[in-house]
Amino acid sequence: MSHRSALAALGAAGLLLLSGCGGVPTAGPAPGSDQPTAAEAVYAEIGALNGAERRDRLMQLAAEEGKKLSIYTSLNADIADIVVPQFEQATGIDVDLYRADSETVLQRTLQEASAGFAGADVVETNATQMAIIAEEGLFGTYRSEYRDKVNEQFHYDAWTPTRFNIFAPAWNTNLVGPNLVPHSWKDLADPEYDGILSLEVSDYDWYMTLYTHFRQEGMSDAEIDQLFADIVKGAKVAKGHSGQVELLSAGEFGVIAASYTYLTEKARSSGAPVDDKPLVEPVVARANGAGLLRSSQHPAAAMLFLDWMLSDGQKIILENGLTPSVMPDGSDPLGDLKVLPVDVQQLIDEGSQWSARYDEVIRGGEQLPER
Structure with missing residues (x-):
């Protein structure tokens, strides 16, 4: 089922959900509607401002809105529990936070849009879900000096990256000597990794x-298929990146083909014998980001939050082991790396095909029980 069909199917459920909760739908733009909204007028006005003038005007408008803000996010609870109170303290805005996994955040956002209910002011979640919401025409335009600092490869029309997930091999330093540290993605197909790779x-x-990427380098599909078959041969297939890093730390296997760098660093910082440096390049990077809803009932507070998230909030992201979209000093965290951005549009258009192909590939490995 396409995400557009899913939207239609979810709409009725959304209406029942909202009526069952006693909520009174607040008129918002229908998905794909070109009719301007009151929130978009605020976004347009503030988008032309910078610095103290911008913040002062946002604070004035947020006060007129009642100093309220509704955020839907898939940000980890331990980090969200730091981000929200610090934003509230910095601005005096009272935040109503809804936190769930990325698919649930998407479903709720689409349900409410189909029902004409203005729920979230800001949505912050994974790239694929953000792109689907954007394709439905639910986000307004966000312009700011903070957005301009984000790596150009990750500039999307309707939403802005707030953090990155970076894929890179990781290894147990007690099990993997210098001779087995991978230096390229193709190294993982070496028979020496059979039985120790996950x-x-x-x-x-x-x-x-x-x-x-391999196609663009000139490899044939047959060559790429063989490469991945060789990578999977003897590999252990785990469910969940966090649990996978725990198993790596415990020595259940020696190498992870594609760990999130923030999870590897978190484990290493806690004393686990793991490492991923030097990073295998080009790294594969996927953005998580935030967008301002066209139906927002608190557009100034929403804009204030995204400004804050891309400035002061980036320090919190970094301090908690995640990769910010902009370093606290304004520099690009990906600036010194060769990067392969995950093509979000390709994921939307072809995701089910690639998911099925990957499922077939990993059948060649040993399936580990969920941890």
């Missing part, structure tokens, strides 16, 4: 991105 069950976006 892949993650849901990494079809990583697979799709590398496959496309």
Whole structure:
């Protein structure tokens, strides 16, 4: 089922959900509607301002809105519990936070839009879900000096990256000596990794991105298929990146083909014998980001939050082991790396095909029980 069909199917459920909760739908733009909204007028006015003038005007308008803000996010609870109070303290805005996994955030956003209910002011979640919401025409235009600092490869029309997930091999330093540290993605196909390598069950976006990269390098599909078959041969297939890093730390296997760098660093910082430096390049990077809803009832507060998230909030992201979209000093965290961005539009258009292909590939490995 396409996401557009899913939207239609979810609409009725959304209406029932909202009526069952006693909520009174607040008129918002229908998905795909070109009719300007009151929120978009605020976004347009503030988008032309910078610095203290911008913040002062946002604070004035946010006060007129009642100093309220509704955020839907898939940000980890431990980090969201730091981000929200610090934003509230900095601005005096009272935040109503809805936190769930990325698919649930998407479903709720689409349900409410189909029902004409203005729920979220800001949505912050994974790239694929953000792109689907954007394709439905639900986001307004956000312009700011903070957005301009984000790596150009990750500039999207209707939403802005707030953090990155970077895929790179990681290894247990007690089990893997210098001779087995991978220096390229193709190294993982070496028979020396048979029995000590692990892949993650849901990494079809990583697979799709590398496959496309190898094609662009001139490899044939047959050659790429053989490469991945050699990578998977003797590999252990784990479910969940966090659990996978725990198993790596415990020595259940020696190498992870594509770990999130922030999870590797978090484990290393806690004393686990793991490392991923030097990073295998080009790294595969996928953005998580935020967008301002066209139906927002608190557009100034929403804009204030995204400004803050891309400035002061980036320090919190970094301090908690994630990769910010902009370093606290304004520099690009990806600036010194060769990067392969996950093609979000390709994921939307072809995701089910790549997911099925990856499922077939990893059948060649040993399936580990969920941890």
